[in-house]
Amino acid sequence: MSLTLNHYLLVSGLLFALGFAGVIFRRNLIIIFMCLEMMLAAASLSLVAFARFGVGEGVPDYNAQVLVFFIITVAAAEVAVGLAIIVALFRAKQTVHVEDISKMQF
């Protein structure tokens, strides 16, 4: 049995579910953020798999790969800003545990 598109979609779906479960299960803001990154990476995997599957005239569908490139760039910017916000929050509250951060005001 050779590899098909469904194998890759299944693996990417499982990775997404794992990240989703981590976001709900973990109480540490930084680890929640890492699980969000895992969900983004899972979406990238399914896009690349569709790009490889949608071969036209012998080349992969590069539109999807360009989209993955943009996703990676936006994720890098998102991580920089998000971690800066977490550091500012830590300075104000001395914690990154979500149960200790229940007020919107400083």
Add this chain to the structure above:
Amino acid sequence: MISDILFWLFSALMLGFGVAVVCLRNPVSSALSLVMSFISLAGLFFLLNAYFIGVIQILVYAGAVMVLFLFIIMLLDLREESLRKINAAPLVGGAVVLAVFSGCIIGVIGRFEQGNHPFPEIMAPEEDVVGFGLRLFESYNLPLQVIGTLLLVATIGVIVLSKRELR
């Protein structure tokens, strides 16, 4: 087939280290597991003939982004977080979400007949970067510049956020 073995190996590594990210209690262990998970994901990209995206995945995600995570974890000194006890409600919630979501995905993929064929052949796999670069700079030139501006805005935003006193 060697690619089949590599697919199962990289998938198992990626999902195994993904479980480690969610389950390990030390944030540094989680971050290093996520690095291994992303490197395995880059291996899957290589198997899909997306060489440029795989290299970018290793350089940007496993390299830059995860080093930033590790840097922040060590800056905040989060060791005492590992002493907290586990609450039952989030654990059950996470398990239910994992089970339901996996069930939905398996159900959808089981009915997706078009995806059951093997991958079509591609002509010149070594010209991946050429095709990708041409598509990026010809068809997506404006989005590329918007993304560049976004990175600049993010850099300035981080500097503003990192100042000592927020006003």
